[in-house]
Amino acid sequence: MHAIVQTDPHNNRALELQKVDVPQLKPGEVLVKIHAAGVNRADLNQAAGNYPPPPGESDIIGLECAGVIADPGDTQRTTGEEVCCLLAGGAYAEYAAVPEGQLLPIPDGYSLTEAAAVVEVACTVWNNLGQIAKISAGQRVLIHGGAGGIGSFAIQLAKAQGCEVAVTAGSAEKLEYCRKLGADMLFNYRQDDWSKELKNSVDTILDVVGGPYLEGNIRALAPEGNLITIAVQGGRKAEVNLGLLMMKRLTIRGTTLRSRPRKDKAAIVASTLEHVWPLLANGSIKNHIHATLPLAEAARAHELLDSGEVSGKLVLEV
């Protein structure tokens, strides 16, 4: 089969379509013939050498795809079934071996290409906001990077749960995009003092910035508030005042999806299917695709995402 191979580990754009072996199935896995693969920021980190695949997983880039089952392996699935998949790696390819627990049906009304771009973001956002923070109607949720793939999905999910949604983004255009998705309070982080405006009022924060936002996030949280850090795009380290954490009874969590055991992923996928797939089918959540490129142009897709000019998702088609 063909897959994207990084030909120079020191060059994050040295991504070429090459011939590689079709993956061997392990027990409980199915072989999926890939139609399209979603592009995620984590893929850029992997190409930059900062996010190696978990032990035992494919070293091909790509955390989500959609396609048809080409070989059901030892499972009860059927050849030809259309699926979308949460992967620990291997999506930038013609075929991927996928644990059965990480298969989802194509959401009603979605094309395979649209479905390929929704799995990772849906599982990540639902796991963090729904299962961990347990957001509920009437709560205030702050989403940093509201115009990104995670952010734009999180805005819609939080609104669908009846929350009031505050967002940060870096331009008036991005904030307008967030407003159209349902965001109630818009902060341009280049101009606005969001942590002062939101002081002691936010129940849950979904953060992708990390260190530079920690103090502001703690200030913005209401008593008993939750901060969930899922990326550290601005840096890893910051000073924390544990006395403040006590006084406000706050919780700070770091989470990742990719490194979790397959059993956990299967549970997250099942919960996402139950709670999020109906919201995709009825249009409460739309997953905007910014652009679709051929698989061979993975490097260009990464360049585009790195530019910061993307609102929504990029997809690679095989």
Place this chain on the structure above:
Amino acid sequence: MHAIVQTDPHNNRALELQKVDVPQLKPGEVLVKIHAAGVNRADLNQAAGNYPPPPGESDIIGLECAGVIADPGDTQRTTGEEVCCLLAGGAYAEYAAVPEGQLLPIPDGYSLTEAAAVVEVACTVWNNLGQIAKISAGQRVLIHGGAGGIGSFAIQLAKAQGCEVAVTAGSAEKLEYCRKLGADMLFNYRQDDWSKELKNSVDTILDVVGGPYLEGNIRALAPEGNLITIAVQGGRKAEVNLGLLMMKRLTIRGTTLRSRPRKDKAAIVASTLEHVWPLLANGSIKNHIHATLPLAEAARAHELLDSGEVSGKLVLEV
């Protein structure tokens, strides 16, 4: 009535027995004639001016007591009923006004004096280990300050839940005391590199040290581990690596009991009664009383607790 009054706010030992008004009952409160009051480290912080009572609560020191109901107010309780009480303040006195939800029965086999010293520690430890961290059999729990009032109770509660218990303390004598309470792994923090020995292995940490231990606590935690900070005796601030929190999927929490709404306290008290009172009655958890002093000697009790030479609890008798 008589109560301990701090006659000089700048002198933490200026604690004198003086005449003050008997507290007025608000709706849902009972008047308790106090037999004895437990001494807690938080009381020392209040006398030092660092831990003022929550708004609307008594400014008399003291977070727990036992005695008899002298006036049931508008509740269905009966005069003469023996109770022990979780308070936001007011225990160093002859009478206290107590919300009904913060009353507990005297544990089977306990004297009033013994009961006065068990409420705050039982509710604090159960809320953090049982309700928040949800410790369960087979997990490893690390308790810092194992020989203190909180620590010695936490060791026994974690053992009663089937956990493996690691502790830190500052002397061989204190560690021997922890061992007798059931601790499995003993670390003298003056000599041992506990965070290296426990690296990546601890499911839940109950911490009273704060800033200076944060890096070591994060190192000691296993994937998905919980750090709960309930005091910052060593300092409030520390650098935190949010990238590490993500990679290990850790949770850091700060909690306090005193500042919580009465509704929350009532729920904590009810859960503590259900889960911990049977362990007191059957002897699974013993609450060691180090010494009993007359109420008038509150200053001497504070001096004793400050000395660091106390293993177990101090009680003031009216």
